[in-house]
Amino acid sequence: MSLFDKFRPLAEARAGLGDLGVAPGVAPIATPIEDIHSAAEGVIDGRQVILAGTNNYLGLTLDPDVVQAASGALHHYGTGTTGSRMANGSYLAHQALEGEIAAAFGWPSAMVFSTGYQANLATISTLAGKDDYLLLDGDSHASIYDGAKLGNAQTLVFRHNDPENLDRRLARLGEDAGRALIVVEGLYSMLGDQPPLAEFIEVKKRHGAWLLLDEAHSFGVFGERGLGLAEHQGLLADIDFVVGTFSKSLGSIGGFCVSPHAELELLRLAARPYIFTASPSPAVIEGTRMALRKLLAGQQLRERLWSNINRLYGALNELGYRLGSDKPGPVVAIILPDRETALAHWKGLLEAGIYANLMVPPATPKGFNLLRISLSAAHTPAHIDHIIESFGRLRRAA
């Protein structure tokens, strides 16, 4: 009898991935990245690889201005704030970043959190209280489910990307739908698919409910100014809360919530994941501020990213691969028939000098075995050529 007995199924699943002899010394889970040469290239297992499994959508992690801003703050303010935003952890820089995020959306309030995970944890657990309801998309990220668990609202799950299913659940709530917070994502990170946002908004408005849109993977990627899917579709006016992360397009770590409701500020007094943790380090905040400026003015970065997206989606469709999303986006999920084929693809790509993500059940929706490519504005046409050629070889060998 041991506290660790319950982890045995996980340990067995993990061992199973190693037993297949995939790239000896290099595991497809928590793969060690030995060095970083650029936003799109690094070293794994002693081999120079194209990084095609990161979330560095705009390639800003090594942007000289961003690095300089972070470095300057590191040297000026030191390595950390050592305290909560409620105590000694609110520097002018934290407040400035919040003001800049709010201004970008044209809304009165924004809050910054120490991670994107905590942004969802804090907003979802606090906005929906004891007598309220949370309506979550079935394919929601773990941070959304965990936010529901941390809070006291009654949580209902509707079918993934199914406004009609949401409609039925809200209808059952009757007048209580006015105390329901719907949570959807701008881009789902496993399959790379997007929500039918306009339809969800129509349902939300009809029932008088509230809508939180998690733009973690869509911020920086969609919209003229990179504000996300809602901006791209002209629907920002109908959203109540946008949650986002700094650890993808903005290239650092942290998260935010921004809202047209000025009362969002009240969450500072009530959200436990905001209060009971240290605030982001000044270097992270100043790097993020510079990256945000680049993101908002990043039309050329987005053009490069979308050129890469459209090329790879087109080529993989031509090769006959089944993809997780009909609509192209920065996450390209290739659905493979079984775990062995997915592992063989992961290994084949690594041998060809391409690092991608392997995703297998139970982490994936519908039990899919996925190989996931994340694209970046930092990928060159030659990188994309090489990725396409490598998939061509794997397809012919299969």
Next chain:
Amino acid sequence: MTTTAQRVNDAIREAAEASLPQSQKIDFDAVLTSDVGLDSVQIMDLVMEIEDRLDLSVPVEVLAEVQTLGQLSQHLQQLIEGKR
């Protein structure tokens, strides 16, 4: 007239047959994870089928307590009775 228990159990049986085509026999006492081999996503899919058939919403908090279809049936009956 069908009782609430009958209605709930019929809905569970129909949903299980629809969403678990491989399963030979619907066993209300089998543990859904270890005995039937379902993961959390598959259990969620099954529950959504049942919700549609009974026209009710099952809070996630209830699901966390449920290990078998029999236990799910009990919870659903309580939800329906509670509505009256």
